[in-house]
Amino acid sequence: MKSSIFIAILSLCLFTATAQHQLSGTVLDRADGSPVPFATAALLRTDSTVVTGVMTGDDGRFVLADVAAGGYIVRVSFIGYENAYSRVNVPAQSNLGEIFLSESSHMLTDLVVRATRPLLEPRLDRIVVNVAGNIITTGISVQDLLQQLPGIVIDHEDNITLNGRPATVWVDGRPTRLPAQQIAMMLNGMMGDVVDRVELITNPSARFEAGMGGAIINIRLRRDMTLGVNGAVQAGAGFTDHDFLYRGGLNLNYRSRQLNIFGNYGYNHFPQYGTINQIRNYGGTMPVTFDQHALMRGGVNNHTLRAGIDWYVSPRQTVGFLFNGGHSVVDAKIDSETFITRTGIPTIDSIAMAITRNDSEFSSQMYNLNYRFAIADGETLTIDADYGRVYSRTLQDMRRRFLNADGSELRPSTQFQYTGPRNVDILSLRLDYERALSENTRMETGFRIGQTLTDNNILYENWLNGAWVKDYNQSNQFKYTENVSAAYATFSHRFGRFSAMAGLRAEYTYIRGESPTMDTTFNRSYLDWFPSAFLQYQINDRQTLNLSYSRRIMRPGFGQLNPFRMYLDPFTYFSGNPDLNPNYRHQIELRYNIGGPFVSVGYTNVQDIFQQSIFQNDETNITSLIPNNSGTDQWVHMQLSIPVPVTNWYMVRFDNFIAYSWVNVHNYGEQFKNEYLRIQASLFHNFTILPTLRANVQMTWDRPPWMGLIQPNSFWFVNAQVEKTFFDRRLSLSLACNDIFKSREFKGRVNFSNIDQTIRETFASRQVILTARYSFGSQQIRGARNRSVGIEDEMRRAN
Numbered sequence: 001m002k003s004s005i006f007i008a009i010l011s012l013c014l015f016t017a018t019a020q021h022q023l024s025g026t027v028l029d030r031a032d033g034s035p036v037p038f039a040t041a042a043l044l045r046t047d048s049t050v051v052t053g054v055m056t057g058d059d060g061r062f063v064l065a066d067v068a069a070g071g072y073i074v075r076v077s078f079i080g081y082e083n084a085y086s087r088v089n090v091p092a093q094s095n096l097g098e099i100f101l102s103e104s105s106h107m108l109t110d111l112v113v114r115a116t117r118p119l120l121e122p123r124l125d126r127i128v129v130n131v132a133g134n135i136i137t138t139g140i141s142v143q144d145l146l147q148q149l150p151g152i153v154i155d156h157e158d159n160i161t162l163n164g165r166p167a168t169v170w171v172d173g174r175p176t177r178l179p180a181q182q183i184a185m186m187l188n189g190m191m192g193d194v195v196d197r198v199e200l201i202t203n204p205s206a207r208f209e210a211g212m213g214g215a216i217i218n219i220r221l222r223r224d225m226t227l228g229v230n231g232a233v234q235a236g237a238g239f240t241d242h243d244f245l246y247r248g249g250l251n252l253n254y255r256s257r258q259l260n261i262f263g264n265y266g267y268n269h270f271p272q273y274g275t276i277n278q279i280r281n282y283g284g285t286m287p288v289t290f291d292q293h294a295l296m297r298g299g300v301n302n303h304t305l306r307a308g309i310d311w312y313v314s315p316r317q318t319v320g321f322l323f324n325g326g327h328s329v330v331d332a333k334i335d336s337e338t339f340i341t342r343t344g345i346p347t348i349d350s351i352a353m354a355i356t357r358n359d360s361e362f363s364s365q366m367y368n369l370n371y372r373f374a375i376a377d378g379e380t381l382t383i384d385a386d387y388g389r390v391y392s393r394t395l396q397d398m399r400r401r402f403l404n405a406d407g408s409e410l411r412p413s414t415q416f417q418y419t420g421p422r423n424v425d426i427l428s429l430r431l432d433y434e435r436a437l438s439e440n441t442r443m444e445t446g447f448r449i450g451q452t453l454t455d456n457n458i459l460y461e462n463w464l465n466g467a468w469v470k471d472y473n474q475s476n477q478f479k480y481t482e483n484v485s486a487a488y489a490t491f492s493h494r495f496g497r498f499s500a501m502a503g504l505r506a507e508y509t510y511i512r513g514e515s516p517t518m519d520t521t522f523n524r525s526y527l528d529w530f531p532s533a534f535l536q537y538q539i540n541d542r543q544t545l546n547l548s549y550s551r552r553i554m555r556p557g558f559g560q561l562n563p564f565r566m567y568l569d570p571f572t573y574f575s576g577n578p579d580l581n582p583n584y585r586h587q588i589e590l591r592y593n594i595g596g597p598f599v600s601v602g603y604t605n606v607q608d609i610f611q612q613s614i615f616q617n618d619e620t621n622i623t624s625l626i627p628n629n630s631g632t633d634q635w636v637h638m639q640l641s642i643p644v645p646v647t648n649w650y651m652v653r654f655d656n657f658i659a660y661s662w663v664n665v666h667n668y669g670e671q672f673k674n675e676y677l678r679i680q681a682s683l684f685h686n687f688t689i690l691p692t693l694r695a696n697v698q699m700t701w702d703r704p705p706w707m708g709l710i711q712p713n714s715f716w717f718v719n720a721q722v723e724k725t726f727f728d729r730r731l732s733l734s735l736a737c738n739d740i741f742k743s744r745e746f747k748g749r750v751n752f753s754n755i756d757q758t759i760r761e762t763f764a765s766r767q768v769i770l771t772a773r774y775s776f777g778s779q780q781i782r783g784a785r786n787r788s789v790g791i792e793d794e795m796r797r798a799n
Helices: 003-020 141-146 180-189 792-797
Strands: 020-029 041-043 050-055 061-068 068-075 084-090 095-101 121-122 127-130 152-154 160-161 165-171 195-201 215-221 226-240 243-255 259-282 289-314 317-342 348-376 379-404 409-420 422-438 441-464 465-470 475-496 498-515 520-537 543-554 565-569 572-575 583-594 598-607 611-619 622-629 633-645 650-667 671-690 695-705 715-726 732-737 744-753 754-762 769-778
Touching: 020 041, 020 068, 020 084, 050 379, 061 068, 068 095, 084 095, 095 475, 127 422, 141 152, 141 180, 141 195, 160 215, 180 259, 180 289, 180 317, 289 565, 317 565, 348 565, 379 565, 409 565, 611 650
Parallel strands: 020 095, 165 215, 572 622
Antiparallel strands: 020 061, 041 050, 041 068, 068 084, 121 127, 127 195, 152 160, 160 165, 195 215, 226 243, 226 769, 243 259, 259 289, 259 754, 289 317, 317 348, 348 379, 379 409, 379 422, 409 441, 422 441, 441 465, 441 475, 475 498, 498 520, 520 543, 543 583, 565 572, 583 598, 598 633, 611 622, 633 650, 650 671, 671 695, 695 715, 715 732, 732 769, 744 754
């Protein structure tokens, strides 16, 4: 009897699990074979009543879940195209394959679509944040915009993390290919209102380069959805508490049946202003205290250019060319005074003064040639050939004076200068192949070969007897060659309410370092395996449960390998480490979505983490900061995002990120164990005062993570924007203010071994900006092609 009941219950469960089915397909443009995102796939009964419907993703793919057995009609529609209809019989048919849409012969002119999309959309391997229409973006930079998105944190040094993991920034499905320092400049120069949506990929699959960090932030621009000639021009000006800032840009796009030509130029000038106050206690035979006050002033002029062309040779073949470049000039001056006293005695013994001039220039060019061949329905071949070049030049000149307490000269002044030009050349060839193995199973495989050549030439000179004299002990030429060969394969399968994807990536790395000056070389090679896996369960129409895992590698930036010394003051310098090894990380995450709101929990384990080791010499009073592989870091986190529509004109969103970390590292042989809680909580208020007048306020409190041995203090800030549109929303005026109460600053302390130091840094955080943006040309809608290229990791690391 019990066995019969058990069998009956089991049969019922199996029937429940299999009674519902799903339909899938991919929507493509018949003219060029490119995917059509945001097309509507509707499931109709035979009497034309609507059962359900979904929108296609960026790849043109859609999935209609929970479909009962029977006969239906699938209607695919998109503005500017003729509707496509297919009769289906469920469950006999579950994959409709490729559905081609043809352009309508009655194209609507200057049609503007203002459909409302949910702010957050969960996918199998990412969260999509629909920025356009949900967040006010006019008048703020993309850098400011990213700080309003769930899980993204940008610290005072412009490091970007997603759920606590270092993130790589992409634009339109293409990596930015810029060094980390230049990414911040690019994002500050891009206006936020060109962004359509942002994809947050916390666990990249095996398809992505394993060395691209722990996460990916993919920024999708608005221009991807337009047909014909269109564009926008924008200009903004404002001020900080200390200086003026201004920026401008031009976006152009032309799309025809066979060509897509696009370009984007941006210029940004912003001031550099900051103060650093430090108190250091030195031991040694005569304990002393250094009280340092430094003021930095300067400016940054930044130009960015993105241009490309896609030629649709046939409905199945496309050839594309892409150029991405940037040029930045930084001019900064640092004045510092250090008051030296005997520890515990307030009387000043002596004063050290320094005037430091930092001039740097940076330029980058990336060229990509792309070929895409849709061999057959569900089968695609893509080839990318890339060449990139990064050039940077740094000149640092420091003049030092040593005075008695009464202002008289204690000893003769000194002056030295560093120059550190660096060239990085990157070559890559990549091939990706996709194929549908069955109605519910897809395979993707590919390979990549790449080479990176780095040449650093460090020249150190002292000013002696009215001339610059080379210091051979501190000058050095350093060459670094890195070859990476990779192959990967991923498989995805849908069964019932489950979707799964698994992949494996293998990368072989060969490294050669050479110092002609010191006549030394080193060689290193290693083979690594990087698995990834995703599993999603569709609970119902609104709820999903998603589990993911990946193993990643973080290779050091080429700047971190460069032994070039950068002096902050006469007693502090930063330097790279050519012996730095990559670190490895395991990442696992569980995410639960209820429509837009979601909560995720995860665990990350990092081996051989990069940490800036601090060495304090109590006899010379010199402090050095050099990156080293210092130990392990592991943490568990919880990310929560809840948008709440209070009324039809007022919405609140609460974002909260909490992580608990265990750190076990060493600092020059001394062990440092630490456990700490990291919290960031944000509250966003969005107001629709009138259809053409909106405002939003961001309130954030942040308890940041430890920075190696440095324990930072908590801080808070408030940002606000207001936007008014005119002329059918083609013209928009925006007034934005960041850090209204000037409360965002960095405070921290180091208390370890012989190091006792407090730090306080301020910067030009309060900014008021007035921006005007005008859109012109066609507003017809049509999907554009996105692609990634093969040198994303190296260009990011060239800092």
